[in-house]
Amino acid sequence: EYVLMKNHIINRDEAYINFDDRGYYFGDGIYEVIRIYNGSPFLWEEHFDRFLRSAEELDIVLPQSLNKIKQNILTLITKNNVINGTVYLQMTRGEQERNHLYNRDITPVITAFTKEGGVPVHQQKHGISLWSLEDIRWLRCDIKTINLLGNVMSKRKAEDMGSQEALLHRGHIVTEGSSSNVFIVKNGTLYTHPANHYILNGITRLYVEQLADNEHIPLQKEAFTTEDAQQADEMFVTSTSLEIVPVTKVQGTIRSDFPIGPVTRKLQHAFEKSKTM
Numbered sequence: 001e002y003v004l005m006k007n008h009i010i011n012r013d014e015a016y017i018n019f020d021d022r023g024y025y026f027g028d029g030i031y032e033v034i035r036i037y038n039g040s041p042f043l044w045e046e047h048f049d050r051f052l053r054s055a056e057e058l059d060i061v062l063p064q065s066l067n068k069i070k071q072n073i074l075t076l077i078t079k080n081n082v083i084n085g086t087v088y089l090q091m092t093r094g095e096q097e098r099n100h101l102y103n104r105d106i107t108p109v110i111t112a113f114t115k116e117g118g119v120p121v122h123q124q125k126h127g128i129s130l131w132s133l134e135d136i137r138w139l140r141c142d143i144k145t146i147n148l149l150g151n152v153m154s155k156r157k158a159e160d161m162g163s164q165e166a167l168l169h170r171g172h173i174v175t176e177g178s179s180s181n182v183f184i185v186k187n188g189t190l191y192t193h194p195a196n197h198y199i200l201n202g203i204t205r206l207y208v209e210q211l212a213d214n215e216h217i218p219l220q221k222e223a224f225t226t227e228d229a230q231q232a233d234e235m236f237v238t239s240t241s242l243e244i245v246p247v248t249k250v251q252g253t254i255r256s257d258f259p260i261g262p263v264t265r266k267l268q269h270a271f272e273k274s275k276t277m
């Protein structure tokens, strides 16, 4: 199995990370997770657009052209012969003796690995339960940084409470999941949090926007409350790994049960059709 380290594709057991990597000290870096369907990356350009945006927001300058990075990733996918799976791409600010103040003359460290594996079919079919809790993350959740402690803590809590994902809310406003975006359906209309600093603008979220448009399902990118969530007709979460997964139960700070409804099923169906085109 091969991985990408800096500009080289090497065996995984030959890969190493420098002790002074700022990703290790500060979580000072960014990442993307991209799906591979049938040997081809899915929503490739969208992921790289977001990657560039995250880099820019953190004042990290690419160490090589974006085209070269894309080439390396494609080569990695081919060399690992990934048919269905994901590729993880990470870029840390670089290597420097530990200091909060970063230097601008260090070289960012790009690494990537691939993973075989399909989508969670059982969850897509039968739904999952969420554990709702206060969103304790920082105020730049729009940047896809590897600094993910708030997400990591809420995911563990959800799992410990017998749920599969967290439902985060800031006060009474529902933001997103620990590693997914959240949608509700009320009277045939979809609602999801607007893409601002409080959420990660998911690539799957963007794609569902398009699918909803094609299917003539109205969508409001509008903050909704925990009360709205409790009274929703349907709820689902989206991410690169999950695609579209129905939510059948919410526990924690709010409690509710949901049927797996027609809007969720329609979007799942549209997603399934479109990804193989």
Ligand code: PLP
Pocket: 033, 151, 176, 177, 178, 179, 180, 181, 199, 200, 201, 202, 203, 204, 205, 238, 239, 240, 241
């Ligand atoms: N929100 C958070 C906090 C995430 O970590 C993720 C993905 O891991 C998402 C949303 C979904 O984003 P995407 O659809 O681009 O995978």
